Amino acid sequence: xxNGYLNTKSNSLNVKTSEGTDxxxxxxxxxxxxxxxxxxxxxxxxxxxxxxxxxxxTQLLHKILGTDTFTLPLPGRIINIILGxxxxxxxxxxxxxxxxxxxxxxxxxxxxxxxxxxMAFPQWGYGGISIASAFTAVPIVAIAPILNNLTKxxxxxxxxxxxxxxxxxxxxTCTVSMSINAYRGFTExxxxxxxxxxxxxxxxxxxxxxxxxxxxxxxxxTALRVSVPTSIISALVSEYFAEYIIGVGRQIREGIVLAQYxxxxxxxxxxxxxxxxxxxxxxxxxxxxxxxxxxx
Amino acid sequence: MNRVKRVLSSKQIVTFVWVIGLIMxxxxxxxxxxxxxxxxxxxxxHIYQIIDSVFSPNLVNGSQTAAQIVLSNAAVTLVRxxxxxxxxxxxxFVLALLMNMFLPVEKIAFPYLMIIQMIPILGMAPIILAIxxxxxxxxxxxxxxxxxxxxxxxxxxxxxxxxxxxxxxxYSLAAKKADVYKKLFIPxxxxxxxxxxxxxxxxxxxxxxxxxxxxxxxxxxCMLSQSLKHAMSIYVFWQIVxxxxxxxxxxxxxxxAIEKLVSPYKKVGR
Numbered sequence: 001x002x003n004g005y006l007n008t009k010s011n012s013l014n015v016k017t018s019e020g021t022d023x024x025x026x027x028x029x030x031x032x033x034x035x036x037x038x039x040x041x042x043x044x045x046x047x048x049x050x051x052x053x054x055x056x057x058t059q060l061l062h063k064i065l066g067t068d069t070f071t072l073p074l075p076g077r078i079i080n081i082i083l084g085x086x087x088x089x090x091x092x093x094x095x096x097x098x099x100x101x102x103x104x105x106x107x108x109x110x111x112x113x114x115x116x117x118x119m120a121f122p123q124w125g126y127g128g129i130s131i132a133s134a135f136t137a138v139p140i141v142a143i144a145p146i147l148n149n150l151t152k153x154x155x156x157x158x159x160x161x162x163x164x165x166x167x168x169x170x171x172x173t174c175t176v177s178m179s180i181n182a183y184r185g186f187t188e189x190x191x192x193x194x195x196x197x198x199x200x201x202x203x204x205x206x207x208x209x210x211x212x213x214x215x216x217x218x219x220x221x222t223a224l225r226v227s228v229p230t231s232i233i234s235a236l237v238s239e240y241f242a243e244y245i246i247g248v249g250r251q252i253r254e255g256i257v258l259a260q261y262x263x264x265x266x267x268x269x270x271x272x273x274x275x276x277x278x279x280x281x282x283x284x285x286x287x288x289x290x291x292x293x294x295x296x
Numbered sequence: 297m298n299r300v301k302r303v304l305s306s307k308q309i310v311t312f313v314w315v316i317g318l319i320m321x322x323x324x325x326x327x328x329x330x331x332x333x334x335x336x337x338x339x340x341x342h343i344y345q346i347i348d349s350v351f352s353p354n355l356v357n358g359s360q361t362a363a364q365i366v367l368s369n370a371a372v373t374l375v376r377x378x379x380x381x382x383x384x385x386x387x388x389f390v391l392a393l394l395m396n397m398f399l400p401v402e403k404i405a406f407p408y409l410m411i412i413q414m415i416p417i418l419g420m421a422p423i424i425l426a427i428x429x430x431x432x433x434x435x436x437x438x439x440x441x442x443x444x445x446x447x448x449x450x451x452x453x454x455x456x457x458x459x460x461x462x463x464x465x466x467y468s469l470a471a472k473k474a475d476v477y478k479k480l481f482i483p484x485x486x487x488x489x490x491x492x493x494x495x496x497x498x499x500x501x502x503x504x505x506x507x508x509x510x511x512x513x514x515x516x517x518c519m520l521s522q523s524l525k526h527a528m529s530i531y532v533f534w535q536i537v538x539x540x541x542x543x544x545x546x547x548x549x550x551x552x553a554i555e556k557l558v559s560p561y562k563k564v565g566r
Contacts, residue, residue, distance in 0.1 A: 264426075
């Protein structure tokens with residue numbers, strides 16, 4: 001009897017949060033109207049994209065920007081270059097993605113741990129986090145060379161030590177947003193939930209595992225939405241400064257230095273694709289994980 | 297006793313202790329590095345060495361001291377970053393306004409605003425330099441691009457967050473569209489607008505420094521890479537690192553201060 005009451009109560013609480021945080025809910029509710037509106041929602045942006053592509057292909061865009069087809073090659077040429085150099089491009093993509101994803105995972109894990117530490121010692125921990133948040137304003141450009149110098153003695157293989165330096169840069173840029181959001185996820189609990197736990201005489205460990213950790217999940221995804229694009233940007237920028245010449249970012253720069261603008265453009269398109277793909281993976285993962293949570 | 301406790305647990309003391317702790321950690325690291333590496337000043341110099349170099353009267357490149365180099369080049373970089381930042385925030389605000397006024401504009405621009413967030417714009421810096429062919433222009437353009445989309449998305453969120461009741465009240469008063477915007481939409485979007493500015497201000501500075509490293513001809517980033525390539529004292533590099541960190545943090549607080557001046561009674565509800 002008591003259990004049943006509690007279950008329904010917690011269910012209703014869950015429903016409330018899912019409505020509050022999830023934009024999909026709103027979309028699905030307005031689906032009948034989407035049929036009228038939905039067509040234009042898709043068609044307008046697509047038309048705009050086609051319009052720009054047409055301008056580009058007919059070289060009107062070049063006249064507007066005041067450039068030539070050498071610096072801004074036609075779309076067909078760029079696609080040809082991508083298709084013609086797939087193995088080479090994949091090698092660089094691999095290097096960049098390993099750095100970005102590795103740094104993202106390490107940084108987020110570290111940030112989550114820092115969030116736990118800050119939660120355990122709120123008074124000092126929160127001060128530490130607010131100082132750390134000031135460090136997000138430090139430009140990546142300044143961090144990358146320092147880490148390059150720091151990791152010089154790590155290995156004799158320039159590829160390995162550049163990899164470490166780049167991963168560390170990405171890690172640093174991803175840690176802070178995760179620690180801030182994890183801390184908020186641990187502490188911004190539903191009203192009375194902590195009191196309920198207390199009334200059960202739950203140990204701090206149980207409170208953490210059953211209440212704080214599940215509560216922090218949506219916050220983790222909020223942090224990831226910020227850090228996924230950041231991780232790619234910092235991976236690209238740290239490649240500029242790295243010792244070993246590899247990676248999509250570095251190839252963009254090399255393409256410019258050698259005046260092979262078409263190659264540079266090909267790598268820019270690839271970089272954009274990586275960014276969009278990683279973000280899409282994140283959104284799908286978020287949809288699956290948070291949906292499970294809602295149904296529970 | 298209680299009073300001592302309260303003072304000890306105040307926010308300033310916590311921050312102060314953290315800063316002291318960080319400095320100590322740095323110094324311990326620097327001491328270790330000094331004993332183990334051949335060129336410690338390239339890896340991790342002592343903080344006092346860096347501060348010392350700021351005030352040292354020695355000429356680094358023939359005519360300027362290290363601090364003079366940093367400050368004169370900072371002026372070049374920051375002015376461009378500032379111009380780009382202002383242009384970008386104006387464009388971002390106007391775009392958000394247009395998106396809110398005209399539905400087709402919103403439908404066209406919204407997906408592209410979402411996509412541009414996922415694209416590494418900084419990676420495009422070299423190509424923009426190639427198109428504009430001028431380092432000053434490309435600094436401005438990139439800072440403007442990086443500024444415009446956080447401002448646009450946040451301002452648009454501000455417009456969307458206007459309560460329905462207020463809109464209905466405006467409607468029932470038969471207010472003109474211009475009045476609705478002047479009295480309702482724009483004032484209530486201001487806190488969101490500043491959220492966007494706070495995100496993009498450090499980004500604009502980072503971008504500007506990064507563009508400097510691509511080409512010679514002055515600017516913080518240019519000096520940074522020259523100093524790393526042993527063209528001048530390495531302390532120029534360390535000064536630039538600290539300087540850009542401080543400027544990045546200050547730019548955030550500057551936006552907060554301007555926000556307080558513009559709308560002292562409003563708080564961001566998020």
